[in-house]
Amino acid sequence: xxxxxxxxxLAVAVLIIFSLGFRMVTSAVTADFDELFNVPDSEFGQDxxxxxxxxxxxxxxxxxxxxxxxxxxxxxxxxxxNHDRFLKMLDEAAEDNTVNGIIVRVNTPxxxxxxxxxxxxxxxxxxxEQEKPVYVSMGNTAASGGYYIAAPADKIVAHEATMTGSxxxxxxxxxxxxxxxxxxIDFNTITSxxxxxxxxxxxxMTDDEREILQEMIDDLHGDFVxxxxxxxxxxxxxxxxxxxxxxxxGSQAQEVDLVDELGSMDDTIAMMKEDYDLNDASVIxxxxxxxxxxxxxxxxxxxxxxxxxxMGIKDLLRQSNAPRAMxxxxx
Numbered sequence: 001x002x003x004x005x006x007x008x009x010l011a012v013a014v015l016i017i018f019s020l021g022f023r024m025v026t027s028a029v030t031a032d033f034d035e036l037f038n039v040p041d042s043e044f045g046q047d048x049x050x051x052x053x054x055x056x057x058x059x060x061x062x063x064x065x066x067x068x069x070x071x072x073x074x075x076x077x078x079x080x081x082n083h084d085r086f087l088k089m090l091d092e093a094a095e096d097n098t099v100n101g102i103i104v105r106v107n108t109p110x111x112x113x114x115x116x117x118x119x120x121x122x123x124x125x126x127x128x129e130q131e132k133p134v135y136v137s138m139g140n141t142a143a144s145g146g147y148y149i150a151a152p153a154d155k156i157v158a159h160e161a162t163m164t165g166s167x168x169x170x171x172x173x174x175x176x177x178x179x180x181x182x183x184x185i186d187f188n189t190i191t192s193x194x195x196x197x198x199x200x201x202x203x204x205m206t207d208d209e210r211e212i213l214q215e216m217i218d219d220l221h222g223d224f225v226x227x228x229x230x231x232x233x234x235x236x237x238x239x240x241x242x243x244x245x246x247x248x249x250g251s252q253a254q255e256v257d258l259v260d261e262l263g264s265m266d267d268t269i270a271m272m273k274e275d276y277d278l279n280d281a282s283v284i285x286x287x288x289x290x291x292x293x294x295x296x297x298x299x300x301x302x303x304x305x306x307x308x309x310x311m312g313i314k315d316l317l318r319q320s321n322a323p324r325a326m327x328x329x330x331x
Contacts, residue, residue, distance in 0.1 A: 044089055045287035050269070052282030058101045058272055059093040060265075060285040061086070066328070067111025067119065067145045081108075082288075083115050087122055089286045094126045100281065101272050102126065103135045104153070105265060110145030110166065110328040113220055119149040120227060127152065133276055137268040138162045138259070143247060145327035147258070148224060151231030155275070157268040158250030158259045165253060166329035167228070167243035169220045171213065173199040173323040199323050220325055232257060247329060 049060065065081030093102045104123070110116065123134050136142070136150040138158035143166035150156050150164075158164060180187065180202060187202035198209045221243070228239045234257060242248075242256045253259040261271065273279050 044092060046284045047287055048282060049285050050281075050283035053280045054282060055098045056278065056281045057096070057099045058103060058269060058278060058281050058283045059096070059099045060103045060105060060269075060283065061089045061093060062105045062107075062285070063119075063146075063149070064107050067108055067115045067149075069112065069115055083118075085288060087118065090119075090122050090126065093286065094130045094132065099132065101133050101135070101276055101278055103137055103265075103268055103272060104149070105137045105139060106142040106146050106150060107139030108146040109141050109143050109330070110148070111326060112145070113169070113325050113327055116145035116148045116327045117223075120152060123149065124152050127154070133272065135268055135272050137265045138164055138250065141329070143329035144168065146329075148227055148327050151228045153231070155260045155268075155271065156258070157261045157263050157271065158253060159264065160249065160251040160262050162250035162253075163247055163329070164250060165242070165246060165248035165258065167224060167239075168245035168327075169217045169224065169325050170328055170330065171199075171217060171323055171325045174201045175204065176201050177203050217325060224327065228258075 063081070063086060067081065067083065069083045070080070090102070090104075093099050126132055127134055133154045134152075135155045135157065136153040138146075138150065138156065139162065140159075141163045142150060142158065143164055147164055147167060176185075179185075187200075189197050189200065189202065191197050195209060195212065197203075198212065199205065225236060225239045225243055228234060228243070229236050232239075238257070242258065248256070248258065250259055250262055254262060261267070263271070269283055273281060
């Protein structure tokens, strides 16, 4: 990075600090100081959806966006899906003795294999250790990894037009070999083993490499199938019949036993109340809160257009583009 770039980044930092100080002073006049820094016992805000008994609650936790662990600075965290924060929300709902039921509102095309498994395992842990029912309410899309995390739910409710299913694993990479050859571009690659540069963008994949990766994908797909077998109490043959990667509407998913009921979020709440005698329960929805990270993120977002590569900031925060296996629905 040249001196001009470093100077520009330093100028940005100074502007952020100045803006933050100004906003903190003005906010202190109109808001409680503890609230600004998210000091209350709960890490997350709680919006009341339905009034009811304060010691008898149904908690709603929203999952929106691609399920992945982003290596993005908290400074730039302005509301996109945050994996660690979502897991903490589930933990808080699980550990709150006044919460007697949890509804996960899912609106995602899926995402990372590991991240999806972590959410799945967290839901199973809540059911087994805290003995709390967990329902899933599907939004516009609850596909691939979105279905993976829904599989263990005590009840899955989808809208008839929800896009779900897409049960399977995908791994993709680019190949620039022909382009490079046409334009006289040479790649110099030194590896410690025959398969170290597997899925390299600079050459064609060999048959051996394709076989290695296919075995890995098949193994992960087998894990996905088993999750549904365990969660939905379906036979393996039944699951494999519907797990060829195709997408289903909510109505179609119900016909093949991937979904229990059709309905909205309100319907899901009503079902849980009736199923578990929670008719007097209040319904709360966890919010991320307005902590320091969100405050900083909002400041940065106001200063810059997030679609523009301003002075290398995106370069500093960009994730690795290495191919990886995904439970992801791609159009």
